[in-house]
Amino acid sequence: xxxxxxxxxAAEAVGCxxxxxxxxxxxxxxxxxxxxxxxAGRRRVGGHLIVSAVEHSSVLHSADVHEADxxxxxxxxxxxxxxxxxxxxxxxxxxxxxxxxxxxANHEVGTEQPVGAVAEVCRAAGVPLxxxxxxxxxxxxxEGDWSVLTASAHKxxxxxxxxxxxxxxxxxxxxxxxxxxxxxxxxxxxxxxPAIVAAAASLRAVRAEAxxxxxxxxxxxxxxxxxxxxxVPDVEVVGDPERRLPGIVTFSCLYVDGETLLxxxxxxxxxxxxxxxxxxxxxxxxxxxxxxxxxxEGNVRVSLPPGTPEADVERFLxxxxxxxxxxxxxxxASLPITIATEDALIVDALGKRCPIPVIELAKVIGEVPxxxxxxxxxxxxxxxxxxxAWCEMRNQEYVGEEPATEGTAYLVRRLS
Amino acid sequence: xxxxxxxxxAAEAVGCxxxxxxxxxxxxxxxxxxxxxxxAGRRRVGGHLIVSAVEHSSVLHSADVHEADxxxxxxxxxxxxxxxxxxxxxxxxxxxxxxxxxxxANHEVGTEQPVGAVAEVCRAAGVPLxxxxxxxxxxxxxEGDWSVLTASAHKxxxxxxxxxxxxxxxxxxxxxxxxxxxxxxxxxxxxxxPAIVAAAASLRAVRAEAxxxxxxxxxxxxxxxxxxxxxVPDVEVVGDPERRLPGIVTFSCLYVDGETLLxxxxxxxxxxxxxxxxxxxxxxxxxxxxxxxxxxEGNVRVSLPPGTPEADVERFLxxxxxxxxxxxxxxxASLPITIATEDALIVDALGKRCPIPVIELAKVIGEVPxxxxxxxxxxxxxxxxxxxAWCEMRNQEYVGEEPATEGTAYLVRRLS
Numbered sequence: 001x002x003x004x005x006x007x008x009x010a011a012e013a014v015g016c017x018x019x020x021x022x023x024x025x026x027x028x029x030x031x032x033x034x035x036x037x038x039x040a041g042r043r044r045v046g047g048h049l050i051v052s053a054v055e056h057s058s059v060l061h062s063a064d065v066h067e068a069d070x071x072x073x074x075x076x077x078x079x080x081x082x083x084x085x086x087x088x089x090x091x092x093x094x095x096x097x098x099x100x101x102x103x104x105a106n107h108e109v110g111t112e113q114p115v116g117a118v119a120e121v122c123r124a125a126g127v128p129l130x131x132x133x134x135x136x137x138x139x140x141x142x143e144g145d146w147s148v149l150t151a152s153a154h155k156x157x158x159x160x161x162x163x164x165x166x167x168x169x170x171x172x173x174x175x176x177x178x179x180x181x182x183x184x185x186x187x188x189x190x191x192x193x194p195a196i197v198a199a200a201a202s203l204r205a206v207r208a209e210a211x212x213x214x215x216x217x218x219x220x221x222x223x224x225x226x227x228x229x230x231x232v233p234d235v236e237v238v239g240d241p242e243r244r245l246p247g248i249v250t251f252s253c254l255y256v257d258g259e260t261l262l263x264x265x266x267x268x269x270x271x272x273x274x275x276x277x278x279x280x281x282x283x284x285x286x287x288x289x290x291x292x293x294x295x296x297e298g299n300v301r302v303s304l305p306p307g308t309p310e311a312d313v314e315r316f317l318x319x320x321x322x323x324x325x326x327x328x329x330x331x332x333a334s335l336p337i338t339i340a341t342e343d344a345l346i347v348d349a350l351g352k353r354c355p356i357p358v359i360e361l362a363k364v365i366g367e368v369p370x371x372x373x374x375x376x377x378x379x380x381x382x383x384x385x386x387x388x389a390w391c392e393m394r395n396q397e398y399v400g401e402e403p404a405t406e407g408t409a410y411l412v413r414r415l416s
Numbered sequence: 417x418x419x420x421x422x423x424x425x426a427a428e429a430v431g432c433x434x435x436x437x438x439x440x441x442x443x444x445x446x447x448x449x450x451x452x453x454x455x456a457g458r459r460r461v462g463g464h465l466i467v468s469a470v471e472h473s474s475v476l477h478s479a480d481v482h483e484a485d486x487x488x489x490x491x492x493x494x495x496x497x498x499x500x501x502x503x504x505x506x507x508x509x510x511x512x513x514x515x516x517x518x519x520x521a522n523h524e525v526g527t528e529q530p531v532g533a534v535a536e537v538c539r540a541a542g543v544p545l546x547x548x549x550x551x552x553x554x555x556x557x558x559e560g561d562w563s564v565l566t567a568s569a570h571k572x573x574x575x576x577x578x579x580x581x582x583x584x585x586x587x588x589x590x591x592x593x594x595x596x597x598x599x600x601x602x603x604x605x606x607x608x609x610p611a612i613v614a615a616a617a618s619l620r621a622v623r624a625e626a627x628x629x630x631x632x633x634x635x636x637x638x639x640x641x642x643x644x645x646x647x648v649p650d651v652e653v654v655g656d657p658e659r660r661l662p663g664i665v666t667f668s669c670l671y672v673d674g675e676t677l678l679x680x681x682x683x684x685x686x687x688x689x690x691x692x693x694x695x696x697x698x699x700x701x702x703x704x705x706x707x708x709x710x711x712x713e714g715n716v717r718v719s720l721p722p723g724t725p726e727a728d729v730e731r732f733l734x735x736x737x738x739x740x741x742x743x744x745x746x747x748x749a750s751l752p753i754t755i756a757t758e759d760a761l762i763v764d765a766l767g768k769r770c771p772i773p774v775i776e777l778a779k780v781i782g783e784v785p786x787x788x789x790x791x792x793x794x795x796x797x798x799x800x801x802x803x804x805a806w807c808e809m810r811n812q813e814y815v816g817e818e819p820a821t822e823g824t825a826y827l828v829r830r831l832s
Contacts, residue, residue, distance in 0.1 A: 188474070
């Protein structure tokens with residue numbers, strides 16, 4: 001009875017029938033099960049899968065498995081704000097498309113996706129759209145005529161250990177893996193009843209305050225978006241300024257190492273994230289920032305959970321400039337190793353982790369005449385993203401990259 | 417740090433290295449992941465899988481998936497106590513055996529399996545043994561040189577939402593499904609940290625009292641095993657009388673419908689189980705009782721959690737005879753439909769659910785001469801198990817079964 005009541009409450013918040021919704025052990029498991037189930041259920045139609053380039057790793061890794069099985073995956077690009085274009089989704093649809101996936105909003109930069117419009121073009125083509133609503137479900141139901149929806153309770157402030165998988169009636173769905181009759185055969189294992197009840201109750205509770213709290217948090221994140229570039233030089237605020245989640249704001253600071261900045265802010269009592277939280281143990285820059293083509297250097301993501309006091313935001317804005325300055329001072333101390341050749345100045349940044357290659361580029365660009373070329377040698381993968389991003393911010397020309405004896409040579413022409 | 421501490425505590429209780437142990441969302445998921453990972457990791461050796469006939473449904477359903485993929489599965493039979501024979505496991509091993517699975521103790525009848533000895537023959541053959549230790553881990557570590565172990569926290573009195581998967585170093589293991597770096601890539605999804613910490617703490621707590629509590633509960637279950645056949649006529653106590661879990665006792669009552677008896681006992685304040693709890697929504701009898709060849713009719717499983725007061729057991733023994741008698745009276749009221757033919761008396765029990773076919777057989781057997789045959793027509797699957805089991809209990813001869821125009825005809829010869 002508790003399980004039924006929780007299912008009804010969650011279904012009401014999602015806007016679906018209770019028998020379309022099952023509880024999974026996490027949002028990640030909901031995505032894995034949802035994608036695998038639709039892909040298997042629609043195998044006769046074909047194996048083509050569409051995802052956006054900025055999906056959560058659970059979606060992209062499911063796509064990798066599907067591709068490794070021999071199927072084709074189309075990754076739809078995003079613009080500089082992190083948003084997909086509805087036309088790109090429409091263009092990606094094929095007669096053999098089994099499934100399209102699109103997040104309701106991005107987990108790193110907060111940009112909201114045009115889910116309703118994408119659902120419409122998918123529906124017209126007879127292709128189910130799976131919406132990863134992990135970031136937004138606490139704020140409200142997902143717009144439009146989607147087919148499958150996934151979410152995660154801890155993202156809306158509920159307990160760990162509960163995800164939602166909603167499959168609309170009429171969507172062909174073949175659960176994969178060993179048979180288990182619990183949760184309509186879509187979520188194996190003993191039901192975590194206490195957590196499920198808490199998840200449904202917390203969803204109802206956050207929804208009751210969502211409209212009012214969204215206005216308040218949006219004002220606070222607007223303040224961060226406006227004030228950070230005034231307080232800190234060489235900063236790029238990323239994500240869509242309007243179509244975005246209320247409580248997430250992300251910016252990147254030139255000449256700053258994100259990890260070091262996180263430690264500085266942590267010492268001041270602020271727990272923020274950098275790059276992509278889900279791949280933070282790898283040293284490659286966030287796939288989201290890379291897909292957006294924005295600076296990943298010194299990336300900071302500030303998440304304001306519901307109830308965050310205004311005073312905390314004000315204190316963060318007081319602390320941030322000093323923290324960034326301290327990191328820049330620390331990183332900027334060493335002198336670049338340069339070699340002047342006939343046609344270019346070579347900066348040897350091999351073995352140095354970003355943002356050092358960009359810092360060294362910035363230091364030497366004033367030493368070559370306008371029109372001259374600098375070759376930055378780097379073996380840090382992040383340089384591939386950050387050197388072009390720096391050029392765009394500093395109005396210098398990014399010429400391109402070449403393989404070098406060691407690492408890669410990034411060519412920059414001084415324009416100003 | 418909390419996660420590391422929980423892992424160390426759990427590993428100490430299991431008797432493994434902390435880096436061999438991961439937390440999964442349930443015991444079922446631990447089994448699914450463990451079996452799939454070893455079967456994939458040892459694909460080059462072959463695809464042969466060995467399981468016992470009385471494993472938990474999570475093991476048997478994983479075996480079904482493996483078989484559906486084209487591999488061979490050997491199901492090792494059990495004796496009438498529910499125990500496997502070590503020699504049967506040894507005989508089942510083949511050069512292409514990828515994995516053998518054996519529970520530490522049975523979840524329905526409490527019989528302990530010879531895990532240590534089976535681990536030894538598997539080790540000698542170079543085949544990893546996966547032990548489903550869900551039933552026993554709270555009582556102590558699993559004996560012997562096993563390779564993979566699974567367990568479930570709620571089974572030892574911990575919270576829902578936590579399972580354990582232990583893979584010994586040196587076992588080839590290839591996690592299946594989408595990449596996820598958490599829990600060594602073996603348990604995708606956001607870690608349920610509060611539940612994991614509680615699981616480790618509760619395991620430590622139950623272990624501290626396990627030795628003493630096992631003695632006390634064993635005395636109580638011994639009492640049930642001894643007294644029930646004295647108090648209730650036509651009862652078969654099942655499971656090994658010695659090698660068994662301290663807190664589980666199972667018996668079957670002739671001429672009783674298990675579900676109805678459960679309701680009677682529930683009204684008296686006792687929550688017991690019948691047949692197989694994991695397949696209770698299906699109407700077929702428990703696969704465990706079927707594999708043991710014992711009566712499934714009127715099956716009752718009594719689980720005494722640690723701390724169960726002696727007075728509760730005494731009250732149960734007071735209530736049980738009346739409850740069984742009430743059900744027998746209710747079910748025994750209708751008269752059997754019989755047709756006398758030249759060579760047999762036909763009992764038409766078509767459309768009647770067990771135990772009715774057995775009750776009708778018992779009613780009419782006195783009406784035919786010794787040496788005569790009765791044909792019981794039944795379309796209830798449970799009759800296939802219960803009619804032979806009744807014959808064995810009542811010293812009548814079970815001749816065999818034949819397809820009938822409708823349902824199946826079960827042939828019984830009166831011997832006494």
